[in-house]
Amino acid sequence: MELKVIAYARNGHTDKFGIPRQSREESPILTRIVFEPEYRIPEALRGIEGYSHLWLLWGFSEVDSWSPTVRPPRLGGNKRMGVFATRSPFRPNPIGLSSVKLVGIEDGELIVSGADVLDGTPIYDIKPYLSFSDSHEDAKNGFADETKEHKLEVVWEVESTTKTAKNLEQSLGLPRNTLDAVSYILSQDPRPGYQDDPEREYKLDYAGWTVTFVVNGPKVIVKKIVKI
């Protein structure tokens, strides 16, 4: 089967670094689904507004080989697992699957939150999420359960005249939602593998801004955020 690109994802993830490893319901990161001209047909979305969640089937960019075993990042990158036991991109057909929240419909485009995809990702299909067949609250998550979630506390130590998040966003001249999105990304610990050097400065691009941060124990300290 030859897949046709029906749309492209547009969001602030212009940089692979910082993309959440899986879609998460609580993610504030917004993605716009921009249809290709041939598929930009308002009737094709009729009834979709009744669903709270959707599935996106999308293509992993720049992946052109697969491997029977892969090293899942959540196992520290040093243990090999079967590719079909992981959501790794290096699979025979590099298709990603993400459940997202439907936030809105604007000008024939879908706005969703929680998509763990890069800006410009090709979308192959959009399906409604059906809780009676898709939801298995008690599913056993294999080795994905073995690693405990570690969420980091995000502290903004940028130069600013204000302390509250809302005012901080304004005083830094950030577009709406950017501070929430960056805080969320950093709380997920975007560092590769299990690096742990409190001196090391990391840089992350999001939505046209470069964020400089360090990680010290359970805390991410944001040092700078500047326009690219």
Add this chain to the structure above:
Amino acid sequence: MELKVIAYARNGHTDKFGIPRQSREESPILTRIVFEPEYRIPEALRGIEGYSHLWLLWGFSEVDSWSPTVRPPRLGGNKRMGVFATRSPFRPNPIGLSSVKLVGIEDGELIVSGADVLDGTPIYDIKPYLSFSDSHEDAKNGFADETKEHKLEVVWEVESTTKTAKNLEQSLGLPRNTLDAVSYILSQDPRPGYQDDPEREYKLDYAGWTVTFVVNGPKVIVKKIVKI
């Protein structure tokens, strides 16, 4: 992207009639995932036994056109909805998505239950089900919620010397699991649209057997089951 078939589904659904409209956790219907030689690699499944549920990405057979709007069977087949608001096969990229229960692994093949697919369906990907990103128990199901579920009671009025299900299966000479599977299929009301003629005899093929039944109100009455 050009999709490669990694495996084929093998089950008793040799007939489109009777395939459940969505995958369901409680389904007793077993499907065997038989890998193509190139992908029949035991290591590619390493760690999969830790998961209770999997995703299958598969191809709708015999679909080569799409339509911006479709008539969902659950709305009685007379209302048009946007294709992206449905799980209809008539989509730009006819890929199906089903969550299934992992029942076992045998000779490098996966045995799953609950797959709503035809025998011989091409499989393009197998992914682990991750409850923390894939499960949304309270998702709003749009118009799919509007139609109340109608499950039918299944009564076996076949000629037999016994009444209990287990013995009935044996006395009819059916392979193990067949009676459960057929009862499940019939309980889902496989009739097309909202036909309602208590006189009409329906025939359904499953796993090499032809089942003859009628539907009278909330009851399915099985009249005959014979080897094809």
